[in-house]
Amino acid sequence: xxxxxxxxxxxxxxxxxxxxxxxxxxxxxxxxxxxxxxxxxxxxxxxxxxxxxxxxxxxxxxxxxxxxxxxxxxxxxxxxxxxxxxxxxxxxxxxxxxxxxxxxxxxxxxxxxxxxxxxxxxxxxxxxxxxxxxxxxxxxxxxxxxxxxxxxxxxxxxxxxxxxxxxxxxxxxxxxxxxxxxxxxxxxxxxxxxxxxxxxxxxxxxxxxxxxxxxxxxxxxxxxxxxxxxxxxxxxxxxxxxxxxxxxxxxxxxxxxxxxxxxxxxxxxxxxxxxxxxxxxxxxxxxxxxxxxxxxxxxxxxxxxxxxxxxxxxxxxxxxxxxxxxxxxxxxxxx
Numbered sequence: 001x002x003x004x005x006x007x008x009x010x011x012x013x014x015x016x017x018x019x020x021x022x023x024x025x026x027x028x029x030x031x032x033x034x035x036x037x038x039x040x041x042x043x044x045x046x047x048x049x050x051x052x053x054x055x056x057x058x059x060x061x062x063x064x065x066x067x068x069x070x071x072x073x074x075x076x077x078x079x080x081x082x083x084x085x086x087x088x089x090x091x092x093x094x095x096x097x098x099x100x101x102x103x104x105x106x107x108x109x110x111x112x113x114x115x116x117x118x119x120x121x122x123x124x125x126x127x128x129x130x131x132x133x134x135x136x137x138x139x140x141x142x143x144x145x146x147x148x149x150x151x152x153x154x155x156x157x158x159x160x161x162x163x164x165x166x167x168x169x170x171x172x173x174x175x176x177x178x179x180x181x182x183x184x185x186x187x188x189x190x191x192x193x194x195x196x197x198x199x200x201x202x203x204x205x206x207x208x209x210x211x212x213x214x215x216x217x218x219x220x221x222x223x224x225x226x227x228x229x230x231x232x233x234x235x236x237x238x239x240x241x242x243x244x245x246x247x248x249x250x251x252x253x254x255x256x257x258x259x260x261x262x263x264x265x266x267x268x269x270x271x272x273x274x275x276x277x278x279x280x281x282x283x284x285x286x287x288x289x290x291x292x293x294x295x296x297x298x299x300x301x302x303x304x305x306x307x308x309x310x311x312x313x314x315x316x317x318x319x320x321x322x323x324x325x326x327x328x329x330x331x332x333x334x335x
Contacts, residue, residue, distance in 0.1 A: 016113050017141065023115065024122045031129040031136040035102065045137030047103050049162060056165040060099040064089035065156040067242075069193045072214055074151055075205055079117050081217040082155065083124025084131070085190045088218035089241065090159035091132040092296065095225045096237040096252070098169040099161035101132050106139035110153035113143055121155070124217070131220040134159065167229075171236035171252040171299070178235060178299050180249075180259060180323035181308060185295030187269055189218040191242045192290045199278040213271050221296050224315035228298070232308050236299035246288040249297065250330045258328020262335060266320040268293040287334055299325065 028040050037046035051057050066085045073082050083106075091101040106125050110118070118141070129136045148154070188196065196214065205211055228234060236252040249259050263283070272293060276286050286292060300308060305321060312319045326333075 016115065017143065020113050020115055020118050020141065023119050024126075027123060027126045028136050031104075031126055031134070033102070033133070033135040036135045036137060040136075040138060042138075045103065045105065047135065047137055047160075049102060054162070054164045057162055058099075058165050058168065060094055060097055060161040060163060061159065062090045062093040062161075063156065063158045064093065065154065066190050067193055068197060069190050070154060071152075071197065072193060072205065075202060076211045076215060078211075078215055079120040080124050081215055083121050083126070084128040084217035084220070086125055086155045086157045087128025087132055087134075087159075088220045089190055090157045091128075091134065091161075091220060091222050092218070092239045092241075094159055094161040095222055096169065096239050096296075097163060098167050098229055098234075098237075099163035100226060101134035101159050101161040101222060103135045103137045103160055104129050104132075105137060105158045107142070107156040107158075108139065108153065109142040109144060109148065109155075111143070111145045111148040111150050113141065114151075121153075125157075128217075128220060132222040134161075134222075169234060169237055172254055173235045174253050174257055174299050174325055175235075176257065176325055176327055177302070178325040179302050179305060179321050180261065180325070181298045181300060181305060182266055182294035182320050182322040183221065183224075183296045183298070183312060184219075184266075184318040185240070185269075185291045185293055186219045187213055187216040187271055187293075189241070189291055189295060191244075192275075195279060195289060196275065199275055219295050219317070221317075224312055224317055225296070227315065228308055228311050231311065232300060232304045234298050234300050234304075234308075238297045238299075240291040240294055240296060244286075244288045244290055244292070245294075245332050245334060246284075249332050253299070253325065253330055255330060256327060257325050258331045258333060259323055260326050260333045260335065261323035263287075263292075265322045266293060267318070283334070294322065297322070
């Protein structure tokens with residue numbers, strides 16, 4: 001008989017995968033909502049939404065990943081925050097239309113399961129779901145040694161939320177003279193890391209203060225935004241992710257309107273100035289690549305600013321009036 005080549009010898013360890021599942025099931029259960037049916041581990045997740053409090057419920061879905069920020073975690077050897085980023089990238093999109101996230105699924109692909117590392121990643125995903133108050137109802141863990149180099153991995157997520165049709169935030173009610181309220185980011189969030197990996201050396205990244213800054217998890221804005229929506233007529237919301245100000249804000253304003261932003265109106269974290277200095281790029285390039293210290297923007301009436309800012313302070317979030325709506329061609333002007 002010739003040489004025996006098992007699945008394990010090919011690089012996929014089913015027994016280790018089983019131990020991984022056993023380790024994460026107890027922490028996943030901490031995200032359970034009343035609507036969740038059954039237990040984790042089936043071929044699909046079951047979720048029975050409560051439609052009784054809605055007149056005309058609409059389901060909202062979003063999927064995203066973390067990008068090359070995952071590569072930085074392998075350099076720094078810290079894995080417990082990138083899962084928060086994954087959830088944030090999806091749920092922060094869901095809330096831009098006024099929806100409440102209900103449940104989340106993750107896709108974790110790697111060259112081979114390393115239990116300590118993999119459990120740390122899952123703990124971050126669970127923490128993100130807890131912050132967003134959405135149930136983690138399932139996911140997929142894939143070992144693909146032929147596709148991913150040793151120690152490399154990738155993350156993707158999928159979220160479903162719900163909103164009453166008459167409460168969907170579309171941006172259609174935005175008027176000339178409305179103001180732009182920018183809510184602080186925690187730093188880079190999960191965008192621009194291809195640039196970051198170019199401008200910083202490995203030794204620089206491993207500097208204690210810099211590595212802490214680079215791995216700060218994305219703020220999950222679900223609870224503060226949902227709180228605001230109960231008390232304030234928010235006309236439009238934009239999540240400042242890939243594409244920065246120039247690409248994201250025009251998506252949520254009507255024709256005939258434009259946005260003028262005063263870039264000196266908020267406290268920009270030092271990391272952005274450092275990146276710009278080392279990269280030698282223009283202001284425009286920075287504002288179309290990074291969030292520059294503003295994680296999400298709300299468009300509302302001037303009369304609602306004070307109330308909104310106070311609600312955000314109750315959630316320990318700073319905010320600033322950073323601009324206003326003017327007549328124009330669905331563009332952003334930064335001065």
